[in-house]
Amino acid sequence: MLTLNNIEVIYSDVILVLKGVSLSVEEGNIVALLGANGAGKSTALKAMSGLLKTELGEVTDGSIEFEGTKIDRKSPEEIVKMGIVQVMEGRPLFEQLTVEENIKVGAYSRNDTDTIKRDMEDVYQYFPILARMRHRVSGYLSGGERQMLVMGRGLMARPKLMLLDEPSLGLSPALVKEIFRIIELINKEQNTSILVVEQNAFVALSISDHAYVMENGRIVLDGPSSKLKENEDIKEFYLGLSQVGKRKSYKDVKHYKRRKRWLS
Amino acid sequence: MTGFLQQAITGLMIGSLYALVAASIVLVYKATHVVSLAHGQLVAFGALFFWLFLGGLGLPFWMGLIPAFFLTALIGLLIERLTLRPLIGQPLIAAFLMTFAIFIALEGVFVLYLKGQTRALPTFLPEGNLDISGLSIPINQLISFFVAILLFAAVSLIFKYTKLGLGMRATAEDHRLAQSTGITVRNIFSYIWILSAVVAAIAGIATANVMDIYYMLPYIGINGLIVAICGGLDSLLGALVVGLLLGVVENVGAAYLDPIVGGGVKDVVGYVVLLLVLLIKPYGLFGLVRIERI
Ligand SMILES: Nc1ncnc2c1ncn2[C@@H]1O[C@H](COP(=O)(O)OP(=O)(O)OP(=O)(O)O)[C@@H](O)[C@H]1O
Numbered sequence: 149m150l151t152l153n154n155i156e157v158i159y160s161d162v163i164l165v166l167k168g169v170s171l172s173v174e175e176g177n178i179v180a181l182l183g184a185n186g187a188g189k190s191t192a193l194k195a196m197s198g199l200l201k202t203e204l205g206e207v208t209d210g211s212i213e214f215e216g217t218k219i220d221r222k223s224p225e226e227i228v229k230m231g232i233v234q235v236m237e238g239r240p241l242f243e244q245l246t247v248e249e250n251i252k253v254g255a256y257s258r259n260d261t262d263t264i265k266r267d268m269e270d271v272y273q274y275f276p277i278l279a280r281m282r283h284r285v286s287g288y289l290s291g292g293e294r295q296m297l298v299m300g301r302g303l304m305a306r307p308k309l310m311l312l313d314e315p316s317l318g319l320s321p322a323l324v325k326e327i328f329r330i331i332e333l334i335n336k337e338q339n340t341s342i343l344v345v346e347q348n349a350f351v352a353l354s355i356s357d358h359a360y361v362m363e364n365g366r367i368v369l370d371g372p373s374s375k376l377k378e379n380e381d382i383k384e385f386y387l388g389l390s391q392v393g394k395r396k397s398y399k400d401v402k403h404y405k406r407r408k409r410w411l412s
Numbered sequence: 413m414t415g416f417l418q419q420a421i422t423g424l425m426i427g428s429l430y431a432l433v434a435a436s437i438v439l440v441y442k443a444t445h446v447v448s449l450a451h452g453q454l455v456a457f458g459a460l461f462f463w464l465f466l467g468g469l470g471l472p473f474w475m476g477l478i479p480a481f482f483l484t485a486l487i488g489l490l491i492e493r494l495t496l497r498p499l500i501g502q503p504l505i506a507a508f509l510m511t512f513a514i515f516i517a518l519e520g521v522f523v524l525y526l527k528g529q530t531r532a533l534p535t536f537l538p539e540g541n542l543d544i545s546g547l548s549i550p551i552n553q554l555i556s557f558f559v560a561i562l563l564f565a566a567v568s569l570i571f572k573y574t575k576l577g578l579g580m581r582a583t584a585e586d587h588r589l590a591q592s593t594g595i596t597v598r599n600i601f602s603y604i605w606i607l608s609a610v611v612a613a614i615a616g617i618a619t620a621n622v623m624d625i626y627y628m629l630p631y632i633g634i635n636g637l638i639v640a641i642c643g644g645l646d647s648l649l650g651a652l653v654v655g656l657l658l659g660v661v662e663n664v665g666a667a668y669l670d671p672i673v674g675g676g677v678k679d680v681v682g683y684v685v686l687l688l689v690l691l692i693k694p695y696g697l698f699g700l701v702r703i704e705r706i
């Protein structure tokens with residue numbers, strides 16, 4: 149349903165960040181995008197959602213297609229209307245608005261008042277905490293509550309594809325499990341395809357069908373998540389396990405990187 | 413006592429005009445975080461257009477009102493499209509200075525048209541006074557006062573309860589985030605300038621109802637700005653309360669102090685109030701307290 153064709157992204161006309169990235173998301177799938185800090189994961193998501201333009205970024209080569217339509221020149225609001233919603237990194241909220249108003253803003257691109265009401269109830273089903281806090285000013289929510297709110301707000305656009313940027317960041321292990329359980333649930337029940345960027349490779353690989361590994365603006369590895377979970381490199385550098393179950397030293401990491409660059 | 417009350421009531425009537433001017437400024441701030449200096453001109457042009465149709469062409473009330481709204485809204489829209497939209501994403505000070513430039517430019521047009529003369533609106537509201545136990549209130553001012561109150565209520569309800577209002581509040585907080593939720597921020601900018609220009613036109617017409625249109629009229633924008641800032645810039649309630657208050661303080665102060673100091677109290681009171689309020693409450697009386705979490 150979504151295809152990135154060898155895209156190149158440049159910020160401020162000079163900073164080359166994505167150097168030919170290709171990936172695709174099939175309808176109904178959960179896809180994970182892994183990679184070190186600064187690899188360009190968020191940039192890739194922003195390219196898909198059109199938000200790149202608000203940061204002086206531009207897709208300078210390649211193309212992005214969603215359901216057969218080229219979208220790399222479209223505005224963020226057009227892309228939301230077409231069915232792609234990005235839940236941004238860092239869980240930004242409209243802090244002066246209440247929890248419920250934040251959720252309502254999520255449906256801004258829609259006009260079907262009755263179904264919006266019903267979808268709001270769905271959101272409260274997925275995140276009962278939000279129902280209890282609906283009239284609270286959202287600026288004071290905790291990290292976990294914020295994560296639920298930004299996902300709930302994203303759902304209100306009825307996206308066909310939801311882009312989640314680091315949903316687990318800074319959450320307790322129990323909460324991470326809960327959030328990912330709900331992501332799976334949303335995928336099944338709402339039939340929403342999901343592309344999730346994660347540092348927590350273990351959970352991401354557990355719920356996803358397919359995964360990509362990004363490094364330095366390029367995809368260096370991809371495959372079915374179950375396969376990647378068994379991949380030795382992934383085990384070592386994202387799951388933190390070496391063959392004998394110990395962390396590897398920095399020297400080996402550099403060696404790995406060198407090898408990777410060679411391969412790509 | 414009656415003397416004091418009479419002065420206070422007259423002050424309230426004047427204050428409702430300040431409140432309206434302030435409201436037009438607050439509206440733009442609420443949706444875009446741009447502080448506008450240009451609104452004094454929108455007020456003046458609103459009054460001038462109304463005069464053109466009523467006094468100049470001799471049209472009946474409604475036929476003068478609607479085109480006056482329309483033309484003032486058009487100026488507002490043009491200001492937004494031509495001068496502010498290109499500045500979206502730039503530091504807000506750029507937009508602020510731009511509105512100052514617009515004030516100066518429109519000032520030129522306004523003065524050139526008036527050529528030092530004044531224009532008086534023909535009476536379009538019922539005349540006469542309402543007399544209650546020794547107090548006398550002109551009926552036309554009373555009507556304009558209640559129109560102002562109703563307008564405040566209407567605009568507040570729009571902001572609080574409509575989808576457009578929600579979109580405006582969201583946009584004011586974070587343009588980028590608003591876009592990511594599907595709000596067309598450009599449209600929000602246009603709508604708010606249209607709405608705020610119409611409010612400014614109403615303020616202008618209400619002002620021209622009590623005084624002649626002359627070259628100083630745009631400077632009521634300064635009073636409006638003082639009121640808006642004291643009220644907290646993003647608070648319509650603040651604009652209303654402070655506007656009325658300033659009207660009363662000015663009028664009562666002038667009545668009692670002018671004989672002592674020899675006049676001119678009206679012109680200073682506003683700045684004194686601004687200074688005092690900002691010393692005590694830097695975010696204004698009704699301003700949103702910034703949410704800061706650690
Ligand atoms: N607006 C911008 N202007 C210039 N450079 C940028 C901009 N945004 C990101 N970059 C640069 O692009 C590179 C990739 O950033 P990006 O945010 O996509 O990384 P990421 O993979 O999401 O990292 P993280 O895991 O830390 O979130 C970084 O080197 C960053 O400094």
Ligand SMILES: [Mg+2]
Binds near residue numbers: 189190191237313
């Ligand atoms: Mg990132």
